[in-house]
Amino acid sequence: MKLEDAKLKYIHTWGSLATNWGINKTMAQVHALLLVSTKPLSADEIMDTLKISRGNVNMNVRALIDWGIVSKELVVGERKEFFIAGKDIWELFKQVTKERKKREIEPVLKVLDDLKNGVEENSEDAEEFKKLMNDLSSVTTTVNGILDKAIKADEHWLLSNFTKMIKK
Amino acid sequence: MKLEDAKLKYIHTWGSLATNWGINKTMAQVHALLLVSTKPLSADEIMDTLKISRGNVNMNVRALIDWGIVSKELVVGERKEFFIAGKDIWELFKQVTKERKKREIEPVLKVLDDLKNGVEENSEDAEEFKKLMNDLSSVTTTVNGILDKAIKADEHWLLSNFTKMIKK
DNA sequence: TTTTATTTTCAGAAATTATTGAAAGTTAAG
DNA sequence: CTTAACTTTCAATAATTTCTGAAAATAAAA
Numbered sequence: 001m002k003l004e005d006a007k008l009k010y011i012h013t014w015g016s017l018a019t020n021w022g023i024n025k026t027m028a029q030v031h032a033l034l035l036v037s038t039k040p041l042s043a044d045e046i047m048d049t050l051k052i053s054r055g056n057v058n059m060n061v062r063a064l065i066d067w068g069i070v071s072k073e074l075v076v077g078e079r080k081e082f083f084i085a086g087k088d089i090w091e092l093f094k095q096v097t098k099e100r101k102k103r104e105i106e107p108v109l110k111v112l113d114d115l116k117n118g119v120e121e122n123s124e125d126a127e128e129f130k131k132l133m134n135d136l137s138s139v140t141t142t143v144n145g146i147l148d149k150a151i152k153a154d155e156h157w158l159l160s161n162f163t164k165m166i167k168k
Numbered sequence: 169m170k171l172e173d174a175k176l177k178y179i180h181t182w183g184s185l186a187t188n189w190g191i192n193k194t195m196a197q198v199h200a201l202l203l204v205s206t207k208p209l210s211a212d213e214i215m216d217t218l219k220i221s222r223g224n225v226n227m228n229v230r231a232l233i234d235w236g237i238v239s240k241e242l243v244v245g246e247r248k249e250f251f252i253a254g255k256d257i258w259e260l261f262k263q264v265t266k267e268r269k270k271r272e273i274e275p276v277l278k279v280l281d282d283l284k285n286g287v288e289e290n291s292e293d294a295e296e297f298k299k300l301m302n303d304l305s306s307v308t309t310t311v312n313g314i315l316d317k318a319i320k321a322d323e324h325w326l327l328s329n330f331t332k333m334i335k336k
Numbered sequence: 337t338t339t340t341a342t343t344t345t346c347a348g349a350a351a352t353t354a355t356t357g358a359a360a361g362t363t364a365a366g
Numbered sequence: 367c368t369t370a371a372c373t374t375t376c377a378a379t380a381a382t383t384t385c386t387g388a389a390a391a392t393a394a395a396a
Binding site: 194 | 395
């Protein structure tokens with residue numbers, strides 16, 4: 001397989017994977033393209049490679065910047081903006097985890113808590129419901145804690161500690 | 169808040185959360201409904217509560233069974249099928265994790281491996297690409313390993329061990 | 337076997353989400 | 367200041383996903 005074909009295959013695979021995880025296909029493709037690129041790319045280059053409109057590039061690049069995984073890069077002698085994606089994959093994982101935690105996990109904990117505390121009733125049914133909210137909250141908190149630790153950890157450290165911990 | 173309102177709020181919140189994670193809203197709502205229900209429910213009851221069609225109930229209940237988080241329950245003297253969701257939330261988390269791992273993580277590892285090995289070239293660019301595929305693969309494998317451990321673990325055991333590990 | 341209850345399927349419709357492209361907005365160069 | 371290069375916005379449209387509902391299939395009861 002030629003290098004360029006492999007790069008394109010990676011871009012497309014990543015795009016279709018993203019849809020499974022509730023992430024816009026084009027956004028994932030733009031990120032993948034910047035990741036495999038050896039130099040910063042302009043909006044025009046992204047448009048041409050992915051065959052998408054200027055508006056689409058603009059929106060998705062902006063979203064990626066908002067997620068903290070793409071940044072603007074100045075190129076001397078050029079007026080246009082260029083973009084790059086960080087090449088440290090463990091950092092990438094941590095950043096995405098951090099954002100999803102903030103955007104999607106923490107709000108859920110809040111709702112579960114409100115639901116648990118919002119019901120005054122003490123019937124058997126109500127107690128069962130409160131227990132359920134509590135269990136959901138407890139599991140979510142456990143997962144959240146693990147993710148928090150992962151965000152602060154070094155990849156190798158995390159894996160080796162985790163492995164040790166499990167073997168005990 | 170009345171108990172019934174809290175249950176409905178939970179069902180709706182769960183539905184909208186699901187869309188963030190690439191899960192069909194109705195599927196999440198059906199699961200949430202079965203989870204808060206104190207008795208097995210028939211297709212008709214699900215239709216009425218969620219105001220959705222018979223076909224939609226059928227498709228989503230079947231998908232939930234396929235995910236291993238809902239099951240059929242026979243009710244004596246009734247000809248219809250009834251459905252229940254397991255109430256053990258840690259089990260639910262483990263089952264969902266196991267399925268997503270199988271459906272979404274493992275295929276990615278395969279693709280990354282193919283891409284890494286499929287490029288014969290040895291230019292600087294090609295080596296950089298292979299390193300990238302390798303890094304993606306390494307992080308994914310680490311995460312996969314942690315999830316594997318979580319799937320086999322008991323919640324309290326995991327949480328307490330994790331807490332200890334964090335404090336070190 | 338025939339009837340009746342129930343479940344399944346799936347083509348078309350509806351709803352949602354993503355994309356385009358052109359106009360408006362910005363910013364830097366001349 | 368004026369012009370040209372570039373970026374942003376967003377209403378219209380396209381693509382995708384989900385849902386409906388009625389017909390076909392299945393299975394239990396009569």
